[in-house]
Amino acid sequence: MPLFAEGNKKYSHINKFCPRVDAKEKVTGRADYAADLVFPDMLFGGSLHGPYTHAKVKRICVEKALAVPGVRAVLTYKDLNKPFSWGYYTYMTEILRYEGDVVAIVAADTKHALEAGLEAIDVEYEELPAVYTIDEAMADGAPLVHENNEDCAGNIWSHARCKVRKGDVDVAFTDCDVIVEREYETQAVEHLYLEPEAAVAVPEKNGCMTVYACAANPFFGRRWIADSLGIPRSKARLVQTTIGGSFGGKEELMGLTIGRASLLADATGHPVKMVISREESIVCSSKRHPFKFKYKAGVNKDGKLQALQVTLIEDVGAYHMHEFMSFRAVVHAAGAYVIPNVKVDILGVFTNTVTSGAMRGYSSPQIIYAQEQFYEEVAEELGMDFLAFKKSNMLHKGAIHPCGQELNEEVILPEIIENLCAKTDFEGKRKKYANQTGDKRKGIGMSIFHRGCGLGNESIDASAAYICVHDDGSVMVNVGLVENGQGLHTAYSQIVAETLGVPVEKILVNKVDTNTILDSGPTVASRCTVMGAQSVRKAAQELKSYLKETAAMMFHTESPDQVALEDGMFILIGVPDAAIPFHEVCNVHHWTGGQSGVMNWYKPPKLSFSCKTGFGDAFPTYSYSVCVAEVEVDYKTGEITVEKVTSGHDVGTVINPETSKGQIFGGIAMGQGFAMMENLAIKDGKIRNKNLDTFMIASSMDTPEMEAILFECEDKTGTYGAKSLGENATEGVASAIINALHNATGERINKIPINKVKMFELLHK
Amino acid sequence: MSGFEYVRSNGIQETLNILAKEKEDSVLVAGATNVMNDIRSRKLQNKILVDISNIGELSGITQEDGMIRIGALTTVADIAKSALLCKQAPALYQAAQVFADPSTCNYATIGGNIAHACPAADTAPPLLALDAEVEIAKKGNIRTLHINNFFLGFYSNQLDDDELIVAIRFKPQRCSAFEKIGLRSAMSIALLSVAVAVEIDQQEKVRTCAIALGAAAPRPVRASHAEAVMIGSKPTPELYAKMAEALCEDIAPNPKSARASKLYREVVGGSLLEKVFKNAIGSAIE
Numbered sequence A: 001m002p003l004f005a006e007g008n009k010k011y012s013h014i015n016k017f018c019p020r021v022d023a024k025e026k027v028t029g030r031a032d033y034a035a036d037l038v039f040p041d042m043l044f045g046g047s048l049h050g051p052y053t054h055a056k057v058k059r060i061c062v063e064k065a066l067a068v069p070g071v072r073a074v075l076t077y078k079d080l081n082k083p084f085s086w087g088y089y090t091y092m093t094e095i096l097r098y099e100g101d102v103v104a105i106v107a108a109d110t111k112h113a114l115e116a117g118l119e120a121i122d123v124e125y126e127e128l129p130a131v132y133t134i135d136e137a138m139a140d141g142a143p144l145v146h147e148n149n150e151d152c153a154g155n156i157w158s159h160a161r162c163k164v165r166k167g168d169v170d171v172a173f174t175d176c177d178v179i180v181e182r183e184y185e186t187q188a189v190e191h192l193y194l195e196p197e198a199a200v201a202v203p204e205k206n207g208c209m210t211v212y213a214c215a216a217n218p219f220f221g222r223r224w225i226a227d228s229l230g231i232p233r234s235k236a237r238l239v240q241t242t243i244g245g246s247f248g249g250k251e252e253l254m255g256l257t258i259g260r261a262s263l264l265a266d267a268t269g270h271p272v273k274m275v276i277s278r279e280e281s282i283v284c285s286s287k288r289h290p291f292k293f294k295y296k297a298g299v300n301k302d303g304k305l306q307a308l309q310v311t312l313i314e315d316v317g318a319y320h321m322h323e324f325m326s327f328r329a330v331v332h333a334a335g336a337y338v339i340p341n342v343k344v345d346i347l348g349v350f351t352n353t354v355t356s357g358a359m360r361g362y363s364s365p366q367i368i369y370a371q372e373q374f375y376e377e378v379a380e381e382l383g384m385d386f387l388a389f390k391k392s393n394m395l396h397k398g399a400i401h402p403c404g405q406e407l408n409e410e411v412i413l414p415e416i417i418e419n420l421c422a423k424t425d426f427e428g429k430r431k432k433y434a435n436q437t438g439d440k441r442k443g444i445g446m447s448i449f450h451r452g453c454g455l456g457n458e459s460i461d462a463s464a465a466y467i468c469v470h471d472d473g474s475v476m477v478n479v480g481l482v483e484n485g486q487g488l489h490t491a492y493s494q495i496v497a498e499t500l501g502v503p504v505e506k507i508l509v510n511k512v513d514t515n516t517i518l519d520s521g522p523t524v525a526s527r528c529t530v531m532g533a534q535s536v537r538k539a540a541q542e543l544k545s546y547l548k549e550t551a552a553m554m555f556h557t558e559s560p561d562q563v564a565l566e567d568g569m570f571i572l573i574g575v576p577d578a579a580i581p582f583h584e585v586c587n588v589h590h591w592t593g594g595q596s597g598v599m600n601w602y603k604p605p606k607l608s609f610s611c612k613t614g615f616g617d618a619f620p621t622y623s624y625s626v627c628v629a630e631v632e633v634d635y636k637t638g639e640i641t642v643e644k645v646t647s648g649h650d651v652g653t654v655i656n657p658e659t660s661k662g663q664i665f666g667g668i669a670m671g672q673g674f675a676m677m678e679n680l681a682i683k684d685g686k687i688r689n690k691n692l693d694t695f696m697i698a699s700s701m702d703t704p705e706m707e708a709i710l711f712e713c714e715d716k717t718g719t720y721g722a723k724s725l726g727e728n729a730t731e732g733v734a735s736a737i738i739n740a741l742h743n744a745t746g747e748r749i750n751k752i753p754i755n756k757v758k759m760f761e762l763l764h765k
Numbered sequence B: 001m002s003g004f005e006y007v008r009s010n011g012i013q014e015t016l017n018i019l020a021k022e023k024e025d026s027v028l029v030a031g032a033t034n035v036m037n038d039i040r041s042r043k044l045q046n047k048i049l050v051d052i053s054n055i056g057e058l059s060g061i062t063q064e065d066g067m068i069r070i071g072a073l074t075t076v077a078d079i080a081k082s083a084l085l086c087k088q089a090p091a092l093y094q095a096a097q098v099f100a101d102p103s104t105c106n107y108a109t110i111g112g113n114i115a116h117a118c119p120a121a122d123t124a125p126p127l128l129a130l131d132a133e134v135e136i137a138k139k140g141n142i143r144t145l146h147i148n149n150f151f152l153g154f155y156s157n158q159l160d161d162d163e164l165i166v167a168i169r170f171k172p173q174r175c176s177a178f179e180k181i182g183l184r185s186a187m188s189i190a191l192l193s194v195a196v197a198v199e200i201d202q203q204e205k206v207r208t209c210a211i212a213l214g215a216a217a218p219r220p221v222r223a224s225h226a227e228a229v230m231i232g233s234k235p236t237p238e239l240y241a242k243m244a245e246a247l248c249e250d251i252a253p254n255p256k257s258a259r260a261s262k263l264y265r266e267v268v269g270g271s272l273l274e275k276v277f278k279n280a281i282g283s284a285i286e
């Protein structure tokens, strides 16, 4: 039975509830956030943004600013050792390409002096023509966001180039009974982590630079330090502070802030703290990409999908360092269905607007919103029940994925659908709601989706772990991936406990310090448990083997295989009462010169995939999910109430049911916001809703009743069989809500978000 | 945030003296829920912040000589808890229930809400419907303004730089009600809000009727066209339809308002008004 129940899988420390190991420090306000840190003689750093979305600095004069009492340094692009950083991002620039670009940075003794210093910088600009939308950027003769840039063809970014070519769609379309074409559009969304970006750069006596920052990607943080100062990476150190949320967002602006703080610390010889304000965070940080979608499907009367052609156009904003994103987007463009002929293209278009980057899902919330509505529309054109249509085309074990991968692991979509249909009375309600009249109408909708686990072919999914025991039996773990609120340290503690055979209370997992662990890549792609924990498990296994040798010696037996470690006790197998507490073995181990620490590394097996054809094994395995939303629409006011969301996920092996459900609940709230509220109001390239009074996210009063259902299967790919969950939790919610709105109103919503005003206009058009 | 001075005033007279001296250089601070935003967005600069939040005599809800009197510093949280207002002025009580969030309500004052003169201010429509009077003091003088004359236009009112709102007074109106529509269920500025106060006579006809709207015009307004339809008649479905039609004349939002169109406000306003009207009558029957 795939439905999760504690004890289904025979484990001692995972697959069951364990309180979050970081809960106490966070709920009591003791956690150390970067903005709270204080160092002796510390200065405050800040940035000056230009008033234009596209402009050239004609003259910049810093004398007056330097004369402000308390100002210690003013730096401009002229002080940089090179003009660009990654993805043509700039620490300070001569050419402003969007509202968030910075022309100068200042360090001062106090915040007041900093503000006065920034105001005293004298800049003269030449405004340049700009492009703000995909259409404007792609028009003939459009002004260029990046002049003379070899990564661009016009405003089209040549790195977004992964595509899928499977079979021949053009031939297939001519043979199909029905062709359906639709277009959809999504908006830019702000992550809105509670804690905006903050960093403190501390110059060390030996010429090294240490930066304390809430970086979700500490090793890239280290690169930003080295890059900005032009020093070797061995002299750059990033220490991760408590992260108050990231959702994929604490990367570009975080990195630039790390670099700018480093530049100011280097220039002044003092520690420099940079804390980004909420407004600055919203204006300058990357956003969930706005997308335009063109879907075209060919189907036969029997309801079998024959061909699919998709064009994905993403507005990447002014800069971009995410060539990987196109990979995930194209691989998931067809959804969880079997289609013999597939053609997918993606275009990234530069505009003079806020930059785009990773946000929980990394393209999937947008794509699933479009595709799961699209397949309903295809079924409608065929005159078929959409669920029957989807089921008859759905991925299954042994099927060929739209990108050509043979699915050899379990695909438990039928079980999840059956369970959720029964739980929500899906088909009954759907029929009941089909012919409503009256002011208030209800609807129920579903989305079916899959997600490649971890990074797959997107990037290197390797990671390190270091585990040691002390002579008192306590265990310390250093890892390269970050706890950013998702519960990673709890999962890692449970996995170490399971592998070693000691209780969670004995284990301490440290935040990332780039000087203590190998570069393990970024904390992204819902990879950290499924793949990232593999090295943790391997290190714990190796360490245990050393400890068993000592225990064997203490039991006076030759063979360590005779020894087992359970519940914090070493026992001699088959010998009753032969037991030595873990800490006693650790003590002897240390004082007899045993190796008490292990660094281990995990690199997943290589996958074969071609970005030119989009063909091959894109991911090691996939997780499967179904989301059902129930809504009510008030025809008089357009008011949309999301009454209930039921979200079912195949997570392979549940490591911790409560933190898993926590991910799902948060994912539902975020998905609802994406569908109905969260929207950057961008006018002429400038963001108007820069704070929480105007950037709307769902309040606790808006969130629906939620039910999270966990499913498990036997898939050996991930750590202890675990699969991804963090992004899956949010990616299908918007499409379920949008489909439910169709059930309630008969209207298709081809552009989100849809709030009550827009719903009203749709109903009264 | 530089360029500000701060003084704490402990009494009404002291405040009036400061205002008389500093005039346009000063700005009163009550709960600071608007003032802080204006400082952050630099709408306010180089001011003397006169903190009046400590003045006890400016706060409290009392009833004397048939009038209800609410001190300017009374918080929205206090209004939301008032048993007196719940019975005697349900429109205002209901507005406090849907105001912001609990922590903001603990600071936000009724005086600050009307002084800020936001077209969507939540206490404004109830006070307009209740025919409230605003007690305004300045050094050596006290005047009273009808709330309808208090609001001038978009974020502007009749207060002079040296004036302080002391209290708001109105007659009890059991048959009153309020409702707002926002973009979410809490913490939202009204897209439209409606307050109604009515008196129904023995023949079930509307004897008096006051209808007020928030976010329907550059300032909070009375809906005189809709009122005229109702006065002297017995509410019927047909009459409600006429009221909704007449309401369109009363709605003239700022054309730049991007949050909702005039059409949206008209259609939604019609049905919202009918609902609030019925609620107001309903509170009489209870």
Ligand SMILES: Cc1cc2nc3c(=O)[nH]c(=O)nc-3n(C[C@H](O)[C@H](O)[C@H](O)COP(=O)(O)OP(=O)(O)OC[C@H]3O[C@@H](n4cnc5c(N)ncnc54)[C@H](O)[C@@H]3O)c2cc1C
Binding pocket: B027, B028, B029, B030, B031, B032, B033, B034, B035, B036, B037, B072, B073, B098, B099, B100, B101, B104, B107, B108, B109, B110, B111, B112, B113, B114, B115, B116, B120, B121, B122, B123, B159, B163, B164, B165, B166, B187, B188, B189
């Ligand atoms: C998160 C948030 C949510 C909000 N939600 C709502 C909402 O749902 N509905 C709503 O209507 N408003 C809302 N507001 C706006 C604000 O809270 C209210 O307008 C509040 O009533 C203002 O009162 P205050 O005491 O904080 O005023 P302050 O900010 O202290 O002052 C506001 C203005 O009034 C002046 N002033 C204050 N007291 C007096 C006085 N006695 N005499 C003369 N002038 C005076 C001040 O000089 C200033 O110009 C919200 C604000 C925030 C920050």
